[in-house]
Amino acid sequence: MEILQDLNPAQQDAVRHVEGPLLILAGPGSGKTRVIVHRIAYLIEHEGVEPRRIMAVTFTNKAAKELRDRVAALLGDMAGSLQLGTFHAICARILRIEGEAAGIDRAFAIYDDADQVSLMKGVLAELAVDPRKFAPRAILATISRAKSELATPAGFSAGVRDYFGEVASRAYARYQTLLEENNGLDFDDLIMRTVTMFRQNDSLLQKYQQRLLHVMIDEFQDTNIAQYVLARQFAGGHGNICVVGDPDQSIYSWRSADIRNILNFERDYPGAKTVLLEQNYRSSQNILDTAHAVIVGNESRKEKTLWTEQGAGAQIQVHEAYDDLEEADLVAAEVKALLSKRTHRSGDIAVMYRTNAQSRALEEALLREQVRYRLVGGTRFYARKEVKDLLAYLRLVHNPVDRVAFERVVNVPPRGIGEKTLDELERWSESLDLAPFAALELLAEDRQPPRPHRLAARAETALLGFHELLSGLIGSSRDRPVGELLSALLEQIGYRAFLLNEFEEDGEERWENVQQLLTLAAEYDGLTPEASLPQMLEDVALVAPSDEYNEQADSVTLITLHAAKGLEFPVVMIVGMEDGVLPHMRSFDDPVQMEEERRLCYVGMTRAKERLYLMRAFRRRLMGSSLRNPPSRFLKDVPPELIDARRPGRDEERESRYREPSLARMRPGGGAAGGRTLVPSEAAFAAGDHVRHERFGDGVVVSCMVTSDDQEVTVAFGNGSGVKKLLLSYAPLEKV
DNA sequence: CGCCGTACGGTTTTT
DNA sequence: CCGTACGGCG
Numbered sequence: 001m002e003i004l005q006d007l008n009p010a011q012q013d014a015v016r017h018v019e020g021p022l023l024i025l026a027g028p029g030s031g032k033t034r035v036i037v038h039r040i041a042y043l044i045e046h047e048g049v050e051p052r053r054i055m056a057v058t059f060t061n062k063a064a065k066e067l068r069d070r071v072a073a074l075l076g077d078m079a080g081s082l083q084l085g086t087f088h089a090i091c092a093r094i095l096r097i098e099g100e101a102a103g104i105d106r107a108f109a110i111y112d113d114a115d116q117v118s119l120m121k122g123v124l125a126e127l128a129v130d131p132r133k134f135a136p137r138a139i140l141a142t143i144s145r146a147k148s149e150l151a152t153p154a155g156f157s158a159g160v161r162d163y164f165g166e167v168a169s170r171a172y173a174r175y176q177t178l179l180e181e182n183n184g185l186d187f188d189d190l191i192m193r194t195v196t197m198f199r200q201n202d203s204l205l206q207k208y209q210q211r212l213l214h215v216m217i218d219e220f221q222d223t224n225i226a227q228y229v230l231a232r233q234f235a236g237g238h239g240n241i242c243v244v245g246d247p248d249q250s251i252y253s254w255r256s257a258d259i260r261n262i263l264n265f266e267r268d269y270p271g272a273k274t275v276l277l278e279q280n281y282r283s284s285q286n287i288l289d290t291a292h293a294v295i296v297g298n299e300s301r302k303e304k305t306l307w308t309e310q311g312a313g314a315q316i317q318v319h320e321a322y323d324d325l326e327e328a329d330l331v332a333a334e335v336k337a338l339l340s341k342r343t344h345r346s347g348d349i350a351v352m353y354r355t356n357a358q359s360r361a362l363e364e365a366l367l368r369e370q371v372r373y374r375l376v377g378g379t380r381f382y383a384r385k386e387v388k389d390l391l392a393y394l395r396l397v398h399n400p401v402d403r404v405a406f407e408r409v410v411n412v413p414p415r416g417i418g419e420k421t422l423d424e425l426e427r428w429s430e431s432l433d434l435a436p437f438a439a440l441e442l443l444a445e446d447r448q449p450p451r452p453h454r455l456a457a458r459a460e461t462a463l464l465g466f467h468e469l470l471s472g473l474i475g476s477s478r479d480r481p482v483g484e485l486l487s488a489l490l491e492q493i494g495y496r497a498f499l500l501n502e503f504e505e506d507g508e509e510r511w512e513n514v515q516q517l518l519t520l521a522a523e524y525d526g527l528t529p530e531a532s533l534p535q536m537l538e539d540v541a542l543v544a545p546s547d548e549y550n551e552q553a554d555s556v557t558l559i560t561l562h563a564a565k566g567l568e569f570p571v572v573m574i575v576g577m578e579d580g581v582l583p584h585m586r587s588f589d590d591p592v593q594m595e596e597e598r599r600l601c602y603v604g605m606t607r608a609k610e611r612l613y614l615m616r617a618f619r620r621r622l623m624g625s626s627l628r629n630p631p632s633r634f635l636k637d638v639p640p641e642l643i644d645a646r647r648p649g650r651d652e653e654r655e656s657r658y659r660e661p662s663l664a665r666m667r668p669g670g671g672a673a674g675g676r677t678l679v680p681s682e683a684a685f686a687a688g689d690h691v692r693h694e695r696f697g698d699g700v701v702v703s704c705m706v707t708s709d710d711q712e713v714t715v716a717f718g719n720g721s722g723v724k725k726l727l728l729s730y731a732p733l734e735k736v
Numbered sequence: 737c738g739c740c741g742t743a744c745g746g747t748t749t750t751t
Numbered sequence: 752c753c754g755t756a757c758g759g760c761g
Contacts, residue, residue: 060751088751113750132745187751254749355748377750411737418737542751562749584748600749623746624752 003041003074007034014275015039018047018214021235021269022242023262027306028291028606029282029568032244033063036216037070039242040082043214044075055083055212055234057090059219061543063566064089083212087227089542091190095197096534098204102197104185107399107534110541111184114388115404116140119182123174127167134167142168143175147188148224148256150195181435182403191226198233209237219566220245220265224256232268241269247302248295251562251600253592280306282568284313286642287612291605294637298595315644317613318635323626324358327575327617328365334613335371335556338571346372348570350557352604354582357622358575359558372555377563382540386499386510387517391540393489394482397473398533401435410436413498416462424455425463440467469493481532483522490514561604572608574601577616578629601634614638 004012011031014024015038026032040056043049058064064084072079083090095104111119120136142165146156153173160169179186185193198205215234217223220243223231235241243265250259266272280288288306295301319334321327331351338344351362359375366373381387389412392405399405411417429439443460444467455463469492477485490496495514500507524532557569561582576582583597605612614635620627689701 086751190751251749252751255751357747414738416737420737560749581748586748596749621752 003038003045007031007038008279010275010277010279011035011038014277015042017242017273017275018043018240020239021265021272023265023269023272023274024242024244024277025262025274025304026244026246026277027280027304028246028249028603029280029306030277031281032218032277033067033070033566035277036218036244037067037074039216040067040071041074044078049213050081051078052081052083053211053213054216055090055214056216057085057087057218057231059086059222059566061086061089063218086542087223087230088187088190089538091194091230092538092542094194094208095185095190096538098197099193101201101204102193104193104197105183105399107183109182109184109395109399109402109405110190110538111179111182111186111404112541114383115184116186118404118407119178119184120171120175123171123178126174127170129167129171134164134171139168139171143172144186144188145256146172147186147192148226150192150226150229178403181401183399183401184404188226191224191230195226195230195233198230205233206237208234213238214240214242216242216244218244219249221247221250221259221262222252222255222257223261225258225261228258228261239269248298248304248599249565249603251565251596251603253596276304278304278306280308282609283308283606284310284610286313286315287605287608287610290316290612290638290642291602293639294598294605294634295602297634297637298598300595314611316638316642317611317644318638319613319615320631321615321617323619324361324576324617324621325365327615328361330615331362331573331575332365332369332371334573335366336369338611339371344571345554346556347554349573350559350564350567350569350571350607351573351575352559352561352564352607353575354561354584354600355576356560358581362558362575366556366558372553374553374555374557376557376559381513381516384510384513387513390486390489390495390514390517391537393473394486394533395537396437396470397477397485398537400437400470400474403435406436410466413493413495413502415465416458417466421455421459421463424459437467437470440464441471443467444471477529477533479529481525481527481529482536483518483525483532485533486518486521490518561600564607565603568607568609570609571611571613572604573613573615574604575615575617576620577614577632577635578620579632580627580629581620582632582634598634601632 004015007015011034014022014035018039024032024035026035036056040054043054044051056064056067058067064086068079068082068084071082085093092110095102095108096106099108100106117136117140120140121131124131124134124136124139143156151159153169153176156172157169160166179189198208212234215231217231222245231241231243243262245262247259247262250257250262253259266274283291285308288308292306296303317334319327319330321330335346335349338349339346353359353362356377363373363375382391389409392408395402395405396409407422410422425436425439429436432439432442434442440463444464472492473485473489476488480488496511499510499514503510521536524536526532527535559567561574574582579585582601583594587593587597616629616631616635618628620629687701691701
């Protein structure tokens, strides 16, 4: 493939602009990745820039990998030395190399969500704060926001205005101290510490500014303040900064992404060139028009019109189901219908939803219908208990002061170190101002140190046993790569036997996960022993578990709308098109958040190339209770003339109008595709009306509830059928 | 100390 | 509804 070939004039414009700031406002499907790829290739081929002097920051590691592959397709292995990655991965790399000068121990651990919560719980206990009044996660979210705005504990406390802030401020200070004692960095620290390191060390910054001649940032609408400042630092010398984004696809403000970064780019970088990419190469016109009709509902946005040279394409399919289970059946039925027509393969189809919890019903339905699927995200591999435990061991080997890791594994498998013993050890180690493991070291070296603690002989032996295990591993980590280290560990703690014993039901499955981790670890055995362990730990913390091995496998993708950003599929089905789900109920009282929900819907719709299905359920179970959600307000924005007027589902099923959901689900073949009759908006029955039902016989109406487009009739039937809630559009009820 | 029972609270979205 | 957190017992 030739550079610049097959690019439209606007795209070529973007590729050719190599000096100074460049803002690319790229609509969905406008070939922005192509532009980035060609721009990188152009810089290398035409401008003679060395690949290692080009940095491209992506939103996910997967996107970085794709970028590398596509540049490699143009230029061959020159692509190898490009600086590619997420902000987090790039910062972690820089801090490993340069951090020592800024007081960061090379062996730092990266604290994930669960580690942070565990640390925060300890902090709240210490501060005597009731975790039910101030949720650890809420406090962590506040701290995260502060860090993403580069606020230190002192800086944050200066801006505190209410009691929650006051508590958060004290928690932040203590949390940060603990983090530092543990030699741990959380995700926000990776960015913030890099920025502050560069601020304090100008010659170091200059070194990087001179090394990096070009900085490119993708998904710029989703960067936060700290990332913005970092980008500015990188580009400070030469000013060659190219940012690519789309304000309409900003969906991460909850993670402190600041849309002003892209809106104010031209102001912050005077002389910046702006390129608009508005031609869409992905979706049919009908899909674009639908997405556009939704996004124009946002007040605060600059109008931009997407257009395509492709035809109108198929109409939008809007389907309605009784409940979430039937919705899932509907999805499975539609998927099977598409597959049986042989126009699409499973891999062409994605089902998207607002919350991860929605994936469950879908999984079950697809499993039942024997449709291959691939769940993106979900319960992550690295979040499994057995995997986390083993990783905590490895973390501890690498960074023995990591208290969170220590506490996690000190008694796994059980070796007689209970709460009491741990308490005692902690009190003692704290009095010595040492990490628990360092205190054990002392205990092991000399059995008569000054120790104002009372440990039972048995407990002491257990602790010494743990110390011996760990110091042995630390010793061998110097000359054995991580794969070998891990298998030695498994052997020594008898982990297989432990799993099979402890978890009779799913012990085998857990052991398989362990073996998968072992396979993964073995991939690092090619590195030097010292490099392999930290590299693996870093990848595990920052690189999402790779679906690569089954990426080729032909299967339906189940994915959240957030995670679908940047992807495309011939067929997209968005489920849960209900007020309360999409838009999520948590955004009802905040117009700003509501606009983000709208953008999220827009992002989902614009993933579709050929066919777009919008599904909703009348009723949805959530945490035990059952909700009745009205149709999504976004659904109402879809132009009616673009909606496929044909009734969904197969013909023969439309015949029988009655469908009791639970029975429909159990029927072989799912058969939940729903035909609906029009329902009057006034109550069809009044309480006390006598009615007759095909199957349940005669009954008396208890109530009749009118919803946005249906009615739920509660009827007390005689002869043992009891009280039933029925949907008017499904149930064949007649007045007697 | 570890096992087993019950009560409770939690799910928006992720690097 | 489901996983986890705590309390009582062996």
